[in-house]
Amino acid sequence: xxxxxxxxxxxxxxxxxxxxxxxxxxxxxxxxxxxxxxxxxxxxxxxxxxxxxxxxxxxxxxxxxxxxxxxxxxxxxxxxxxxxxxxxxxxxxxxxxxxxxxxxxxxxxxxxxxxxxxxxxxxxxxxxxxxxxxxxxxxxxxxxxxxxxxxxxxxxxxxxxxxxxxxxxxxxxxxxxxxxxxxxxxxxxxxxxxxxxxxxxxxxxxxxxxxxxxxxxxxxxxxxxxxxxxxxxxxxxxxxxxxxxxxxxxxxxxxxxxxxxxxxxxxxxxxxxxxxxxxxxxxxxxxxxxxxxxxxxxxxxxxxxxxxxxxxxxxxxxxxxxxxxxxxxxxxxxxxx
Amino acid sequence: xxxxxxxxxxxxxxxxxxxxxxxxxxxxxxxxxxxxxxxxxxxxxxxxxxxxxxxxxxxxxxxxxxxxxxxxxxxxxxxxxxxxxxxxxxxxxxxxxxxxxxxxxxxxxxxxxxxxxxxxxxxxxxxxxxxxxxxxxxxxxxxxxxxxxxxxxxxxxxxxxxxxxxxxxxxxxxxxxxxxxxxxxxxxxxxxxxxxxxxxxxxxxxxxxxxxxxxxxxxxxxxxxxxxxxxxxxxxxxxxxxxxxxxxxxxxxxxxxxxxxxxxxxxxxxxxxxxxxxxxxxxxxxxxxxxxxxxxxxxxxxxxxxxxxxxxxxxxxxxxxxxxxxxxxxxxxxxxxxxxxxxxxxxxxxxxxxxxxxxxxxxxxxxxxxxxxxxxxxxxxxxxxxxxxxxxxxxxxxxxxxxxxxxxxxxxxxxxxxxxxxxxxxxxxxxxxxxxxxxxxxxxxxxxxxxxxxxxxxxxxxxxxxxxxxxxxxxxxxxxxxxxxxxxxxxxxxxxxxxxx
Amino acid sequence: xxxxxxxxxxxxxxxxxxxxxxxxxxxxxxxxxxxxxxxxxxxxxxxxxxxxxxxxxxxxxxxxxxxxxxxxxxxxxxxxxxxxxxxxxxxxxxxxxxxxxxxxxxxxxxxxxxxxxxxxxxxxxxxxxxxxxxxxxxxxxxxxxxxxxxxxxxxxxxxxx
Numbered sequence: 001x002x003x004x005x006x007x008x009x010x011x012x013x014x015x016x017x018x019x020x021x022x023x024x025x026x027x028x029x030x031x032x033x034x035x036x037x038x039x040x041x042x043x044x045x046x047x048x049x050x051x052x053x054x055x056x057x058x059x060x061x062x063x064x065x066x067x068x069x070x071x072x073x074x075x076x077x078x079x080x081x082x083x084x085x086x087x088x089x090x091x092x093x094x095x096x097x098x099x100x101x102x103x104x105x106x107x108x109x110x111x112x113x114x115x116x117x118x119x120x121x122x123x124x125x126x127x128x129x130x131x132x133x134x135x136x137x138x139x140x141x142x143x144x145x146x147x148x149x150x151x152x153x154x155x156x157x158x159x160x161x162x163x164x165x166x167x168x169x170x171x172x173x174x175x176x177x178x179x180x181x182x183x184x185x186x187x188x189x190x191x192x193x194x195x196x197x198x199x200x201x202x203x204x205x206x207x208x209x210x211x212x213x214x215x216x217x218x219x220x221x222x223x224x225x226x227x228x229x230x231x232x233x234x235x236x237x238x239x240x241x242x243x244x245x246x247x248x249x250x251x252x253x254x255x256x257x258x259x260x261x262x263x264x265x266x267x268x269x270x271x272x273x274x275x276x277x278x279x280x281x282x283x284x285x286x287x288x289x290x291x292x293x294x295x296x297x298x299x300x301x302x303x304x305x306x307x308x309x310x311x312x313x314x315x316x317x318x319x320x321x322x323x324x325x326x327x328x329x330x331x332x333x334x335x336x337x
Numbered sequence: 338x339x340x341x342x343x344x345x346x347x348x349x350x351x352x353x354x355x356x357x358x359x360x361x362x363x364x365x366x367x368x369x370x371x372x373x374x375x376x377x378x379x380x381x382x383x384x385x386x387x388x389x390x391x392x393x394x395x396x397x398x399x400x401x402x403x404x405x406x407x408x409x410x411x412x413x414x415x416x417x418x419x420x421x422x423x424x425x426x427x428x429x430x431x432x433x434x435x436x437x438x439x440x441x442x443x444x445x446x447x448x449x450x451x452x453x454x455x456x457x458x459x460x461x462x463x464x465x466x467x468x469x470x471x472x473x474x475x476x477x478x479x480x481x482x483x484x485x486x487x488x489x490x491x492x493x494x495x496x497x498x499x500x501x502x503x504x505x506x507x508x509x510x511x512x513x514x515x516x517x518x519x520x521x522x523x524x525x526x527x528x529x530x531x532x533x534x535x536x537x538x539x540x541x542x543x544x545x546x547x548x549x550x551x552x553x554x555x556x557x558x559x560x561x562x563x564x565x566x567x568x569x570x571x572x573x574x575x576x577x578x579x580x581x582x583x584x585x586x587x588x589x590x591x592x593x594x595x596x597x598x599x600x601x602x603x604x605x606x607x608x609x610x611x612x613x614x615x616x617x618x619x620x621x622x623x624x625x626x627x628x629x630x631x632x633x634x635x636x637x638x639x640x641x642x643x644x645x646x647x648x649x650x651x652x653x654x655x656x657x658x659x660x661x662x663x664x665x666x667x668x669x670x671x672x673x674x675x676x677x678x679x680x681x682x683x684x685x686x687x688x689x690x691x692x693x694x695x696x697x698x699x700x701x702x703x704x705x706x707x708x709x710x711x712x713x714x715x716x717x718x719x720x721x722x723x724x725x726x727x728x729x730x731x732x733x734x735x736x737x738x739x740x741x742x743x744x745x746x747x748x749x750x751x752x753x754x755x756x757x758x759x760x761x762x763x764x765x766x767x768x769x770x771x772x773x774x775x776x777x778x779x780x781x782x783x784x785x786x787x788x789x790x791x792x793x794x795x796x797x798x799x800x801x802x803x804x805x806x807x808x809x810x811x812x813x814x815x816x817x818x819x820x821x822x823x824x825x826x827x828x829x830x831x832x833x834x835x836x837x838x
Numbered sequence: 839x840x841x842x843x844x845x846x847x848x849x850x851x852x853x854x855x856x857x858x859x860x861x862x863x864x865x866x867x868x869x870x871x872x873x874x875x876x877x878x879x880x881x882x883x884x885x886x887x888x889x890x891x892x893x894x895x896x897x898x899x900x901x902x903x904x905x906x907x908x909x910x911x912x913x914x915x916x917x918x919x920x921x922x923x924x925x926x927x928x929x930x931x932x933x934x935x936x937x938x939x940x941x942x943x944x945x946x947x948x949x950x951x952x953x954x955x956x957x958x959x960x961x962x963x964x965x966x967x968x969x970x971x972x973x974x975x976x977x978x979x980x981x982x983x984x985x986x987x988x989x990x991x992x993x994x995x996x997x998x999x
Contacts, residue, residue: 007952009669011936011944036987042750044673052385071987078539080752083537088989112530113537156799162528183799184527186791191666191673192609198664201479201799214665214680218687301680335528383984419908435908499906503893507905510890513883514854517861520876529872532864555930556908562926564911624906636906642970686943726977732958736950737972739930743937744980751987756934763930775905790875 028275031064037097037266038071038085040078042119046210048072049300050264051098052126057293061283077163077336078103079113080211082267086116091269093276097121098266101130101259102165104319106336108255108327118316122268123309124280127288128302131229131264132165134173135212136204137197143226145243148179149171158193158202159185167191168208168256169227171333173240176249197221209234210301228257231303247283251326258319258332262312264302281309346699355398355700358391362402363708367716369403370410371552373420373745384586386712388678394700399626400678401704404671405457406712408650412449412813413716416643417442417568417726418738419557420443420550422758425650427780432635432642434557439638440569442724447583448640450713450720452594452647455587457709458606459598460652461702465605468691468698471663475606483609484792485813487785490614491516492817493621494778495824500632500831507774515782516789518543538754545613545784547746547755550781554742555763556770557652561731561738568727568734580720586640593626593641594648601649605656609792613784617777619649625824629831636775655705662690690806791825847894857889929953941991943981947973 035058039051048070072079080101085097104118134157136142142151159167162185163271173179184202187193194215196202204221205212209231215221226237241253266284268277287293288306297304307315322330365384369375384403388396411423414422416433429449436445467474478486491512498508522530522542533539561568587594597619604615623645624635635642660666665686667673679686690698726734748757769776796804804810856930865873914922929949936945950972954965980986 003734007948007955011940011948036985039988044667044677048676069985071751071985073987075750075752076537076540079540080537112535161523184795186795186798188609188788190789191664195475195608195660195664195666197477199476199479214685214687218665218685218689220687299680299683300677309513375979375984431907438911497906499904504905506886506890506893510851510854510883510886513879513886514858516879517858517876517883520879524872524875526871527869529869531868531872531876532861556910558930559923559926560908560910563922564913565914565922570911632906637904637909709902720854730958732960733954733964733968735926735958736953737968738971739933739953740946740950740976743933744942747942747988748980748984748986753938753989756937760930760934770905770908770910772850773905773909775906775907777907786875786879793875794871 019210027062027095028279028324030062030066032093033064033066035062035066035068035094035096036061036071037068037096037098038073038081038089040073040075040081042072042074045136046130046208047078047264050107050297050302051207053293053296053300054127054266054287056296057287057290058283061286061290063279076113079106079111083113083115085267085269086121089269091122091272093268093272093280096124096266096268098264101126101263101265102336103265104259104316105187105256105334108319108322109331109334109336111336117270119313119320120270122270122272122277123316124266124268124277125284125309125312126262126264126266126307127284127304128263128297129208129229129231129305129307130208130260131234132169132206132227132257133209133212133224133233133234134170134204134206135216135223135227137200138219138222140203142224143222145177145179145238148173148181148224149177153178154180154182155203156182156184156201157206157330158187158196159183159206160187160190161276166193166205166207168334169240172253172256173225173243175333176246176253177240177243194220195206213215213301222224227260228254229260229263231305233303237334240311248326248329250297251322252330252333255319255326255330257316262315263305265312277309285307286297305309342695342699346696347703352394354392355395355704358395359398359402359704359708360711362399362404363406363711363715366403366406366708367410367712370407370422370426371414373414373422373554373741376423376546376749385478385674385678388435394697396678397675397697397701398704398772400675401701402708404675405651405705405708408654409450409453409709409712410716412453412643412647412650413446413720414446416449417723418554418734418741420554420738420742423650424546424549424613425616425653426551426646427613428620428646428777429643429650430553430557431620431777432637432639435636435638436640436643437568437724437727438570440727441579441638442569442727443721444579444583444586444640445643446720446724447580447717448586449583449645449647450646450716451584451587452597453651454709454713455591455594456598456601456648456651457655458706459595459601459648460655461706463599463602463652464606464655464702465699467546467659468695471606471659471691472688475608475660475664475807478607478609479796479807480792480799481796481807482809483607484789484796485810485817486607486610487789487792489813489817490610490618490759490781490785490819490820491789492820493618494781494822496621496775497617497781498775499636499773500629500828501829504773504775505828508778511769511774511776512778512782515779515784517782518779518784519783519786520790525787526794536754538752538758542787543783544749544755546749547759548783549613549780550742550745551759551761551763552766552776554738554745555760556767558735558738558742559767560770562735565731567729567731580717580724583640583643584717589643590641590644593623594644596626597622597645598652601652602647606659608657608660610788611669611784613780614654615649615653616646617781619645620777625827629827629834632831641734649811651709655702658701658705662686662701663688747816845894847856848891851887851890851894855884855891858887859886895911925957929957937991939991939993942988943977944991 042049082099089095095222157170174181193205241250411422411426412429416428419434421427433445493514498505578740601615623641661672933949951969954960
């Protein structure tokens with residue numbers, strides 16, 4: 001009996017130690033508070049590196065100079081994290097989600113397990129653009145899209161899994177733009193594909209420019225085609241949708257590419273008060289323009305380009321309102337992963 | 338030229354700032370390895386901010402200092418408590434913890450630490466010698482070769498099972514169960530969800546860490562409660578001073594330790610096999626190297642069962658550095674973070690690291706060696722005190738062990754579902770121990786199953802049937818057959834010998 | 839030859855056999871690429887599990903068929919062992935339920951204290967000291983230093999904190 005009482009007492013005390021949320025503030029300030037960025041991926045990947053980069057600098061630009069920390073909540077390509085920020089996090093501005101840019105496409109094709117609505121998040125925006133390119137080993141004779149249409153034998157394009165830009169991008173090029181490619185999926189990671197390329201087991205790979213950049217600079221691969229979203233370094237590459245004539249095919253390719261403009265989405269839970277969202281957007285805008293932040297981001301391989309939240313939201317709505325026939329064709333090719 | 342660079346790199350590492358950062362890293366790594374629940378990956382990521390302002394050699398001294406030590410101290414937790422301190426130190430539990438239960442904790446700890454040091458040094462040495470041939474070496478191992486390596490690894494199941502045919506039956510049973518469990522999640526080819534019951538948690542498949550932690554820790558905790566004694570039971574207290582004996586064991590079985598170090602290094606070098614494999618293959622090799630007459634004790638407290646995995650899980654780290662540095666392809670998740678650090682300090686991993694920036698690469702090799710020397714040297718003083726923990730009443734330890742197990746499972750992915758998985762596999766592990774199904778084959782099957790499936794499909798898609806005729810593949814097929822045959826022959830000979838007195 | 843015995847060993851291997859059969863049945867209707875590997879692995883699993891179940895049923899047990907693995911200690915009387923096993927299992931499951939209901943930070947001291955007093959029957963000073971130490975260590979390391987996110991516990995959510 002005594003033990004039971006003791007245990008109950010301990011439980012109550014323990015839960016009181018749980019930080020309670022502060023009462024609503026009259027004027028937006030985060031002084032003395034801690035902001036948590038929830039990243040939908042494990043440590044080390046691009047989203048995590050960006051989130052930690054933001055965490056190091058954002059506090060300076062938010063009113064009250066709060067501490068910003070990062071927590072990893074990996075699972076199902078950040079669906080778990082997005083679900084969490086959507087329904088479980090309090091809309092008090094202390095929780096920020098850093099999630100997969102393709103979640104809106106997953107929502108579009110009604111992928112299983114998605115319990116959020118991308119259009120209802122309070123969008124802060126994205127500090128960087130990501131863009132997908134197709135790159136082939138530099139010692140191959142293919143340099144232009146026309147080369148790839150005529151290619152014989154078909155170059156082998158390695159991909160990690162059926163969903164994801166390593167697979168979708170070349171798939172659309174093959175199916176809609178007539179490229180002669182052989183897609184082989186199942187590699188464990190994009191790094192494995194690069195090794196396969198060096199071994200000549202694979203001939204090329206599609207993926208985000210930031211992850212392939214180091215290999216281009218080294219001379220291992222050469223970029224050939226890019227998606228709609230662009231960064232200055234690859235501006236002059238042919239765009240995938242320009243390579244098809246059929247308007248619906250163009251729309252499908254555009255649909256795949258458009259979320260990449262919002263390359264690193266940062267979100268607040270739905271219902272966050274407008275002043276808080278505005279404070280975040282302003283802080284992000286100033287942070288992206290800050291020279292220190294720029295320098296570190298550049299070293300990490302990111303292309304900075306701030307897309308404000310309202311613009312990001314419009315992009316999301318554009319995707320979600322795509323015409324049904326385009327969505328139907330798109331769903332044939334796109335599996336959310 | 339290489340020798341010059343080699344010695345030059347040593348002096349770079351011995352510079353005051355690099356050395357002090359390495360020492361800080363070693364201290365941090367000591368705790369990371371010791372505590373299940375502090376994963377090397379997460380903590381490396383936490384350290385990244387501090388790395389920004391350092392020079393390359395100092396930054397790597399810090400990160401590598403931390404990382405190299407993790408497997409060494411993870412062995413300590415595995416031996417003392419039967420809880421894997423790290424995913425790569427689970428194999429040390431089988432014999433190491435059994436020794437602890439007999440009051441030989443000090444000896445097991447000494448053996449583990451000594452073999453870790455040998456492993457690190459041999460691994461670094463092998464790496465050094467391989468630098469000229471590293472690129473062609475890694476490039477030879479394409480998907481067909483990796484598939485065959487996975488199959489070869491699976492063939493080792495036979496030697497991890499036990500001596501009698503019935504034990505081998507159960508070993509294969511456990512192995513195939515592990516292989517099947519590896520298929521939970523999305524299949525790598527069609528993206529189809531297999532055995533996920535519609536749950537988001539199982540989308541990505543079962544995660545190794547919570548499974549391992551529950552699988553090994555829960556049966557030990559239950560057994561400790563049942564025995565009602567200290568971990569070391571009623572064993573005489575005097576044996577606790579066995580650290581020196583353990584260290585001498587490592588040198589008594591020196592060639593075994595070296596062989597297992599080499600196994601670890603080369604498994605680490607080949608990207609795609611993953612970290613969990615090296616320790617089990619080394620353990621199986623150690624089992625096979627024991628003459629059949631003495632094999633009965635293996636798995637129940639033979640020091641060789643500690644030496645093998647102890648050496649391999651350290652040498653593997655040096656090996657994993659190779660694809661990271663030479664190709665820019667991380668050999669493990671901790672290496673992925675290291676790679677990020679590379680880019681941040683302005684280095685481009687790739688062939689340049691073996692030519693233009695060879696001094697940085699060599700400095701890294703030295704750091705691994707020195708960090709291990711420091712860690713082992715520093716720990717040796719503590720070992721006797723740590724070994725005394727096995728004399729504490731079990732009832733005091735159980736809640737702490739349970740706490741570490743639960744938190745360890747949770748912090749793998751910050752997911753409560755991982756705790757459920759941990760308990761489920763804890764139950765499975767307990768039942769397997771109770772009914773004498775060996776657990777090592779299940780872990781091996783689980784780790785290798787995914788690799789085998791992936792690379793099989795890629796090989797078939799890429800080469801049709803021609804991949805079977807590739808030279809390295811043929812060699813590996815022959816090796817696999819040899820492994821299975823030799824195990825069976827050994828057992829038959831032992832059985833025959835026992836039948837005729 | 840012993841008479842057939844239906845005991846835990848049989849139930850366990852029979853259970854694995856059933857699971858293997860279920861797994862194989864599930865693969866019907868999957869795309870070929872996804873189904874191949876589970877079938878290739880599941881079939882031998884089923885066969886081996888059935889064999890093991892049959893052998894256990896016949897009571898055939900070889901001496902020395904010990905697995906190359908740890909063995910549960912045999913020095914304790916079976917009924918005492920069973921009682922303690924069940925009790926420990928209960929405590930572990932209880933710890934999980936506590937984590938679910940009140941969250942990790944509150945469940946940790948509750949579990950440690952509860953176990954030490956109720957199960958281990960330790961004296962108050964020892965129990966409290968160890969609880970305090972464990973809780974402090976947990977808090978400093980995992981909450982303060984590493985910022986590990988711990989969900990707040992269903993009970994508090996229901997009570998509408």
